[in-house]
Amino acid sequence: MEVVILKDADSVAAYAADLVVELLRVKPAAVLGLATGSTQLALYRCLVRQHLAGKLSFKQTTSFNLDEYLGVAVENSQSYRAYMDREFFDRIDIDKGKTNLPFCTDGENPRLVGPLYEQKICDAGGIDLQLMGIGANGHIGFNEPSSSLCSRTRVKTLTKQTLEDNGRLFNDDEFQPRLAITMGIATIMDARRILLLATGKTKADAVANTVEGPVSAMCPASVLQMHERATVLLDEDAAAGLANRDYYDWTHLQNESLKNRFGIDHEV
Ligand code: F6R
DSSP: OEEEEESSHHHHHHHHHHHHHHHHHHOTTOEEEEOOSHHHHHHHHHHHHHHHTTSOOOTTOEEEESEEESSOOTTSTTSHHHHHHHHTGGGSOOOGGGEEOOOOOTTSOHHHHHHHHHHHHHHTTOOSEEEEOOOTTSOBTTBOTTOOTTOOSEEEEOOHHHHHHHHTTSOTTSOOOSEEEEOOHHHHHTSSEEEEEEOSGGGHHHHHHHHHSOOBTTBGGGGGGGOTTEEEEEETTTTTTOTTHHHHHHHHHHHHHHHHHHOOOOOO
16 A cells, blocks of 8 residues: 655645546546545645646546435435535536436435446446545445445445534534445445545544554455555644554655656556
């Protein structure tokens, strides 16, 4: 796993945005895996800026989000569809018909949504670059601790910790969903390249377990150790628990000098 530690959250977002720009330059019809949450906001702002500056077009891009709440209408401002439209899709030139979230319509059997979503990803040619955050408990998507490392898109029950962590985003009188439909861990692992962004002190333990702990369903993100091309992008606070820090910095320096000599490694 490649570990890149940068000085702050803005640098993390800018670094991730550069990788997206480079990917879309060489493959404008790339398939992006996207996430919601606070960490991704700075990245979306960077990408929107690049788009408005004329440096980036999403016209041919297809996207698949990691997850969506179950039991929340798309029009509800708390839905992940609403988040994506508000923070990203409405501000760029993506064809909304090519943006996908694992949404369950009223009356639809939620258990059927997962296999259909998997098929759609497959029909689109698979995910080129999966962007994502991490929960304080190590979850990726809504694959909570104890999720099968072989799981596919399905309904998941959120842990009490996740409900508490996300409670800040809901008013007292608002319904906070306890269920979501999320890509599974195996679905995420199928992506050709994975970029996990983590910023802030609250993520330090989860990051240390992910990068330096054993591969375990109790820290779902640790499965990234088994991925061929996973990069973990961290700010100083999120990197605070890493024992092997000097080596990651040293490796990053070597990679940057290779990049300066041979260009960004954009093969996905
Ligand atoms: C959201 C998602 C989650 C978040 C994670 C971190 O689509 O898949 O795994 O990435 O909960 O959320 P923030 O960034 O709000 O700390």
